[in-house]
Amino acid sequence: MEHKNESEQSGQTGAAALPIGLPLPLEVRVHGRGGQGGVTCAKLIAALYANMGLYVQTFGDYGSERSGAPVQAFTRVDHRPITNRNKVYRPDHLIVLDPGLMGSQVLSGVAPGALLLLNTTASLDEFGGQYAKYRFAVVDATEIAREQGIGSSSVVIINTTIVGAYARLLGVSMSVLEQSYASLGLVDDLVAARQAYERVKLQEPAEDAGSPAAAGTAAGIELQAVIPVTGLTMDIPAALKTGSWSNQAPVYREYTAPCNAACPAGNDVVGFIQALKHDGPEAAAALLLSTQVLPSVCGRVCPAPCMRECNRGAFDGAVNIRSLERWISDHSLLQPVRETAANPRRVAVVGGGPAGLSAAYQLALRGHGVTIYEAGPALGGVLLNGIPAFRLPLDVLNRDIGRILSLGVEVQYDRQLGRDDLERLEHDYDAVIVCTGFGQAHALSAAGEQLEGVEQGLAFLDRVKQGQVTVEGQVVVVGGGNTAIDCARSALRSGAATVTLVYRRGREEMPAIKEEIEDAEREGVRLMLHRQPLSFSGDGHLSAVVLAEVEQGSPDASGRRRPVITKRTATLACDQVLLALGQQTDIELLPEAWQMRDGRAWRGEQPLQVRFAGDCATGEGTVTHAIGNGRRIAQAALATLAGEPAAPLQEPPEAVVAPAQIRFSHFEVVPPRKDRHLPLATARNSFAEFNLGLAGPEEAERCFSCGQCTKCDTCLIYCPDGVVYRSGEGYRVDEEYCKGCGMCVAECPRYAMEMKEKTSRR
Numbered sequence: 207m208e209h210k211n212e213s214e215q216s217g218q219t220g221a222a223a224l225p226i227g228l229p230l231p232l233e234v235r236v237h238g239r240g241g242q243g244g245v246t247c248a249k250l251i252a253a254l255y256a257n258m259g260l261y262v263q264t265f266g267d268y269g270s271e272r273s274g275a276p277v278q279a280f281t282r283v284d285h286r287p288i289t290n291r292n293k294v295y296r297p298d299h300l301i302v303l304d305p306g307l308m309g310s311q312v313l314s315g316v317a318p319g320a321l322l323l324l325n326t327t328a329s330l331d332e333f334g335g336q337y338a339k340y341r342f343a344v345v346d347a348t349e350i351a352r353e354q355g356i357g358s359s360s361v362v363i364i365n366t367t368i369v370g371a372y373a374r375l376l377g378v379s380m381s382v383l384e385q386s387y388a389s390l391g392l393v394d395d396l397v398a399a400r401q402a403y404e405r406v407k408l409q410e411p412a413e414d415a416g417s418p419a420a421a422g423t424a425a426g427i428e429l430q431a432v433i434p435v436t437g438l439t440m441d442i443p444a445a446l447k448t449g450s451w452s453n454q455a456p457v458y459r460e461y462t463a464p465c466n467a468a469c470p471a472g473n474d475v476v477g478f479i480q481a482l483k484h485d486g487p488e489a490a491a492a493l494l495l496s497t498q499v500l501p502s503v504c505g506r507v508c509p510a511p512c513m514r515e516c517n518r519g520a521f522d523g524a525v526n527i528r529s530l531e532r533w534i535s536d537h538s539l540l541q542p543v544r545e546t547a548a549n550p551r552r553v554a555v556v557g558g559g560p561a562g563l564s565a566a567y568q569l570a571l572r573g574h575g576v577t578i579y580e581a582g583p584a585l586g587g588v589l590l591n592g593i594p595a596f597r598l599p600l601d602v603l604n605r606d607i608g609r610i611l612s613l614g615v616e617v618q619y620d621r622q623l624g625r626d627d628l629e630r631l632e633h634d635y636d637a638v639i640v641c642t643g644f645g646q647a648h649a650l651s652a653a654g655e656q657l658e659g660v661e662q663g664l665a666f667l668d669r670v671k672q673g674q675v676t677v678e679g680q681v682v683v684v685g686g687g688n689t690a691i692d693c694a695r696s697a698l699r700s701g702a703a704t705v706t707l708v709y710r711r712g713r714e715e716m717p718a719i720k721e722e723i724e725d726a727e728r729e730g731v732r733l734m735l736h737r738q739p740l741s742f743s744g745d746g747h748l749s750a751v752v753l754a755e756v757e758q759g760s761p762d763a764s765g766r767r768r769p770v771i772t773k774r775t776a777t778l779a780c781d782q783v784l785l786a787l788g789q790q791t792d793i794e795l796l797p798e799a800w801q802m803r804d805g806r807a808w809r810g811e812q813p814l815q816v817r818f819a820g821d822c823a824t825g826e827g828t829v830t831h832a833i834g835n836g837r838r839i840a841q842a843a844l845a846t847l848a849g850e851p852a853a854p855l856q857e858p859p860e861a862v863v864a865p866a867q868i869r870f871s872h873f874e875v876v877p878p879r880k881d882r883h884l885p886l887a888t889a890r891n892s893f894a895e896f897n898l899g900l901a902g903p904e905e906a907e908r909c910f911s912c913g914q915c916t917k918c919d920t921c922l923i924y925c926p927d928g929v930v931y932r933s934g935e936g937y938r939v940d941e942e943y944c945k946g947c948g949m950c951v952a953e954c955p956r957y958a959m960e961m962k963e964k965t966s967r968r
Contacts, residue, residue: 369401461913505532547573559587561820564836659748
């Protein structure tokens with residue numbers, strides 16, 4: 207046999223004194239796993255004895271050279287040169303670096319009375335006398351090494367630590383240990399060795415345990431008869447249990463898909479797409495409607511952060527999730543069934559926009575009584591007044607709202623409430639949820655802003671929805687969000703000769719939906735970027751706007767580069783300016799004696815059953831954010847009423863699947879299916895819906911189903927030992943025969959498996 211790292215050293219002058227009672231010759235066997243430093247541990251032990259003036263021999267038996275595979279190493283010690291080149295079969299000292307290895311194979315040949323040192327988190331008492339016939343010692347070398355930063359967070363190297371415990375058991379002084387470590391350049395690890403020296407715990411053998419001299423009578427290695435070649439008749443999988451050789455096994459688990467993690471509404475995106483693929487639109491709608499109150503709306507106007515995070519985007523293009531949501535809603539008539547609440551509550555919702563509708567839906571769905579107080583003549587809020595019909599037709603909005611009202615939600619229209627009203631509601635209802643949206647629109651505060659022809663974009667869009675707008679001449683829209691794009695496209699449809707959109711940052715920094723920007727440009731809207739209006743001019747009526755060039759400065763609090771207005775200016779003739787600069791976040795309804803803390807009303811130090819949801823509380827500014835926040839606030843209100851702790855409103859997702867964890871090689875390149883659109887010539891002269899959506903549900907086939915098993919059989923096919931089996935709705939792995947190679951995990955196309963440590967054996 208070829209021995210690796212074999213060395214012999216003779217005695218040295220000035221060597222340290224030998225421990226009293228040390229039997230020679232001495233044999234030491236170390237058991238560990240690849241990556242723990244077992245072979246080096248045996249070398250350190252050899253160096254320790256060499257510094258005592260003794261002859262030593264040490265070498266390793268690596269077996270499979272794989273991280274985590276069992277490794278043995280051997281050290282012999284004598285006062286004369288060592289000629290024995292065999293492995294150590296009957297050790298006087300046994301050191302085990304991994305408690306998962308403890309078993310008959312590791313203890314083979316170890317005589318009663320021998321020294322057994324185990325690296326473990328368990329105390330001596332927890333072993334219940336299991337190793338009473340040995341000089342049994344324990345130390346948590348892994349924790350000590352981790353505290354001292356030896357190795358890495360995933361692979362802790364414990365060899366230099368556990369040798370400190372071993373020296374204590376020998377009766378060797380710390381000075382000898384320090385000398386040995388200094389000679390090997392391991393002074394930095396002395397702190398860990400010293401801690402192990404101090405923390406190791408020893409249990410002496412029972413009186414009738416015998417002595418190491420009895421090693422010759424111990425049960426040695428039992429050799430089984432060799433089967434002749436003609437007797438090998440078993441096909442794969444062979445009946446060869448991996449035993450202690452394998453320390454890991456694959457398990458199936460679910461990770462978070464990036465689309466799910468990115469959805470502000472909290473939708474199970476992968477779930478509803480897979481339901482659509484396998485069970486049709488009704489099954490998909492059932493899952494979608496558990497979190498999403500307005501699927502027809504969001505399938506049209508959501509900015510779709512899920513699509514930006516889709517792992518397929520790094521392969522051949524993101525899945526068209528937004529349009530799949532729309533297709534499901536447009537092709538399903540599913541009506542959720544109202545539950546029966548064990549303790550029905552009465553809840554007032556102030557405001558019938560996205561957040562209020564979401565909160566009311568979740569409350570009514572669970573069987574509670576809900577009354578919406580709406581300031582206007584109809585529900586919808588910004589969906590009704592601020593999004594043009596070519597993006598969101600009225601019948602589509604009404605379809606989603608009708609689903610909510612069918613659950614028994616009551617509405618009081620034209621109810622503009624004040625502070626006294628809010629106090630009355632707090633007294634009359636079990637809970638109140640305020641969802642009044644944003645406040646006043648931001649002004650530009652520029653000279654000439656009061657001129658006729660300068661108008662807030664939201665007011666313009668409201669007039670457009672009521673059919674009261676005719677536009678002529680040149681129109682300038684100021685802003686870069688969805689409202690600005692809606693104003694620009696609405697102005698074109700209302701008769702504008704030209705429309706120029708002015709934005710102070712670059713195109714990539716525009717918060718508007720990317721596809722909406724592209725549609726606006728196709729329709730003829732001109733983008734003028736890195737410009738800021740300084741003033742407006744005209745004789746009673748607007749005739750021009752002065753624009754300054756803008757440079758990008760250092761990043762602001764949002765991470766975007768701060769606009770720096772320069773002195774370079776130009777004058778742009780125009781007939782109308784529409785300001786789309788966003789809105790203020792304020793709560794005008796809040797009584798003077800109340801405060802809002804973390805989305806809840808307080809009167810002094812008393813929390814009230816009044817909560818705030820949507821833009822009035824968060825200022826996040828999208829329909830999807832408002833829907834998600836309204837749902838979570840409704841759930842928090844019910845939990846508080848039930849005397850239960852409310853779940854955190856926002857929890858960071860765990861274990862999100864990254865593109866690098868998807869096996870792209872298992873998938874074919876299939877570009878995303880595009881939405882259909884009206885012809886441009888028709889769109890320019892009509893408020894009919896421009897985006898016609900997908901022709902069918904086939905886009906669902908492109909979903910990777912990141913982090914979730916789809917029963918694709920890849921693990922079963924790639925297992926080299928055939929120990930993966932179909933079981934019920936999934937798979938099982940026979941751990942007794944699994945050697946822990948990890949090939950199934952490596953080949954899983956969608957990262958729905960991981961390797962875990964096998965259960966430790968003591």
